[in-house]
Amino acid sequence: MSTETMLDQAPARELRRPLLELRKVSKFFGALRALHEVDFSIYPGEIQALVGDNGAGKSTLVKTISGAHQADRGEFFFNGKPVSIASPDDSFALGIATVYQDLALVGTRDVAHNLFVGREPTRWGMVDRRRMVREARQVIGLLNVDIPSVDALVSQLSGGQRQAVAIGRAVHEGRSILVLDEPTAALGVRESHQMLTLIETLRDQGKAILIVSHNLLHVFRIADRITVLRGGQVVGTRRKSQTSGDEIVKMITGADML
Amino acid sequence: MLVINLAFILIMTRLSPYFLYAGNGFANFRVMLVSMAMDSIVLAAMVMLLVGGMFDLSVDGVVNMTGVITGALLVSGLNVALAIAAGVACALVVGLINGIAVTRLRMNPLMTTLGTWWVSQGIAFGITQGISSHTFPQAFIDIGYAQPLGITMPIWYAVILLVIAVWVLAKTKFGYHVYATGGNREGARLHGVKVDRVTIISFVLVALASALSGIVYAARLNAAVPQTVNGLNLRVISGAVIGGCSLNGGEGSIIGALLGLFFMTMLTNASIMLNISPYWQMCILGVVVLIAVGADALAKRRIPAA
Numbered sequence: 001m002s003t004e005t006m007l008d009q010a011p012a013r014e015l016r017r018p019l020l021e022l023r024k025v026s027k028f029f030g031a032l033r034a035l036h037e038v039d040f041s042i043y044p045g046e047i048q049a050l051v052g053d054n055g056a057g058k059s060t061l062v063k064t065i066s067g068a069h070q071a072d073r074g075e076f077f078f079n080g081k082p083v084s085i086a087s088p089d090d091s092f093a094l095g096i097a098t099v100y101q102d103l104a105l106v107g108t109r110d111v112a113h114n115l116f117v118g119r120e121p122t123r124w125g126m127v128d129r130r131r132m133v134r135e136a137r138q139v140i141g142l143l144n145v146d147i148p149s150v151d152a153l154v155s156q157l158s159g160g161q162r163q164a165v166a167i168g169r170a171v172h173e174g175r176s177i178l179v180l181d182e183p184t185a186a187l188g189v190r191e192s193h194q195m196l197t198l199i200e201t202l203r204d205q206g207k208a209i210l211i212v213s214h215n216l217l218h219v220f221r222i223a224d225r226i227t228v229l230r231g232g233q234v235v236g237t238r239r240k241s242q243t244s245g246d247e248i249v250k251m252i253t254g255a256d257m258l
Numbered sequence: 259m260l261v262i263n264l265a266f267i268l269i270m271t272r273l274s275p276y277f278l279y280a281g282n283g284f285a286n287f288r289v290m291l292v293s294m295a296m297d298s299i300v301l302a303a304m305v306m307l308l309v310g311g312m313f314d315l316s317v318d319g320v321v322n323m324t325g326v327i328t329g330a331l332l333v334s335g336l337n338v339a340l341a342i343a344a345g346v347a348c349a350l351v352v353g354l355i356n357g358i359a360v361t362r363l364r365m366n367p368l369m370t371t372l373g374t375w376w377v378s379q380g381i382a383f384g385i386t387q388g389i390s391s392h393t394f395p396q397a398f399i400d401i402g403y404a405q406p407l408g409i410t411m412p413i414w415y416a417v418i419l420l421v422i423a424v425w426v427l428a429k430t431k432f433g434y435h436v437y438a439t440g441g442n443r444e445g446a447r448l449h450g451v452k453v454d455r456v457t458i459i460s461f462v463l464v465a466l467a468s469a470l471s472g473i474v475y476a477a478r479l480n481a482a483v484p485q486t487v488n489g490l491n492l493r494v495i496s497g498a499v500i501g502g503c504s505l506n507g508g509e510g511s512i513i514g515a516l517l518g519l520f521f522m523t524m525l526t527n528a529s530i531m532l533n534i535s536p537y538w539q540m541c542i543l544g545v546v547v548l549i550a551v552g553a554d555a556l557a558k559r560r561i562p563a564a
């Protein structure tokens with residue numbers, strides 16, 4: 001079953017224009033084909049989940065969207081207009097913020113700086129440390145997580161606290177799209193719950209959200225649509241209301257579907 | 259480090275009053291200050307490079323090469339400004355080669371800068387053919403010996419460069435990017451930090467500081483000798499590491515590095531005062547460096563980096 005037929009069955013929302021659309025995007029690492037002609041869309045005010053087994057190409061797709069990798073083939077459209085995402089700056093300029101699977105934090109720096117690495121606010125040609133600290137406190141407050149202080153070195157935080165810092169950064173800078181690669185992987189039950197609630201709040205504010213997760217419970221709780229990736233190819237996209245955990249598992253593993 | 263330094267001064271002053279104040283008005287201490295100032299010119303840039311997660315072994319070669327090229331051109335009758343420009347330009351090329359090799363070409367920094375050290379030191383020997391050039395114009399000698407406000411030039415260079423380096427590292431966006439690059443290069447890149455540019459600029463700054471050092475040495479010696487410095491590079495890196503710069507990058511400060519260098523300088527000086535032979539001095543310095551690097555490694559093990 002193709003993505004198109006699925007969308008035919010799911011009217012209303014998909015008639016809107018996607019905020020970000022990928023057409024036939026391919027990515028190679030040497031001879032390894034990590035992504036093959038991936039068609040993929042993200043809509044404003046929606047949570048789009050991306051699932052698939054280890055090595056399916058989820059993080060690779062995330063990184064082509066964030067500008068960390070350059071796609072070898074394919075086209076990107078933002079609000080219907082063709083764009084190129086060749087660097088993290090291009091992605092940032094489109095209002096896309098990404099939480100990477102390995103978090104990409106600088107352990108030797110404090111929480112405040114980590115929330116702004118690469119985008120440090122300046123004043124009179126110098127880094128505006130006061131503003132950084134002030135905004136860092138706001139972000140941490142918003143996330144409602146327990147982080148000792150914005151002066152704490154990230155290397156001294158727990159795994160969950162680090163994840164919160166990485167997400168805080170994305171929430172702070174993501175103006176249109178938030179891309180989250182395994183955002184709940186290191187979080188406890190209560191923290192995961194809080195995180196999912198936060199993601200729903202952001203969706204309700206009209207942001208487009210792409211979330212990668214192995215936790216189908218989480219996926220089914222918050223996703224509006226689910227895309228399954230296997231061996232670098234899109235197996236299919238389903239509205240949550242029109243699929244089941246069973247079907248998604250079959251799509252992920254490649255077991256007989258129809 | 260500050261405490262260790264003060265304790266060292268106290269102990270040495272008890273062992274020999276000449277160490278600190280006896281003799282001709284702090285004479286020995288002034289000698290140490292000037293020697294430290296000469297090293298600090300390179301230290302200011304080297305700390306930036308270390309914090310950014312790199313290091314450079316080509317410094318001695320670049321210092322000697324710049325001195326020799328500038329000296330030879332001066333003796334051949336070229337005017338002072340042009341002779342200096344030529345020396346600096348050659349150093350700049352070495353800095354660019356180092357930076358581009360380790361970033362764009364992904365060459366190993368140890369082997370790359372060892373290679374460029376060899377090349378630049380070879381150029382210094384090749385140009386002089388063993389014969390040093392000497393007797394420079396007064397305008398050139400003033401670069402090393404003038405005393406504005408009664409303070410000798412090397413101290414001026416050192417203070418100005420150190421102040422700039424402190425400001426750049428602690429206050430500017432570039433400084434923040436240096437720390438981020440050294441702390442997590444790939445992570446910083448993913449967040450839009452131009453990590454290759456940070457590294458190339460840092461290598462160039464080290465080369466330019468080495469060039470200044472070479473010129474000041476030539477001016478003070480009134481001669482350009484291909485082996486003017488030998489060991490400055492390791493002294494500076496060791497001082498910085500003893501003073502808290504991590505060789506893994508992401509950590510360290512100018513003030514800390516300066517205290518480390520101060521300790522190394524005092525140790526060398528004290529060994530001379532106590533009549534310890536130069537060979538044993540090397541051994542002592544080596545042991546101190548090993549202890550410092552060992553302490554750094556231990557600290558790393560206790561607090562794993564993110």
Ligand SMILES: Nc1ncnc2c1ncn2[C@@H]1O[C@H](COP(=O)(O)OP(=O)(O)OP(=O)(O)O)[C@@H](O)[C@H]1O
Pocket residue numbers: 029032034052053054055056057058059060061101
């Ligand atoms: N930088 C790289 N260089 C070479 N190969 C890579 C690189 N990054 C990913 N790959 C390969 O691309 C394929 C897809 O990897 P990717 O990280 O996108 O998988 P994933 O779906 O995110 O898996 P996981 O669930 O384990 O995070 C894998 O075969 C991986 O080995």
Ligand SMILES: [Mg+2]
Pocket residue numbers: 058059060101181
């Ligand atoms: Mg992944």
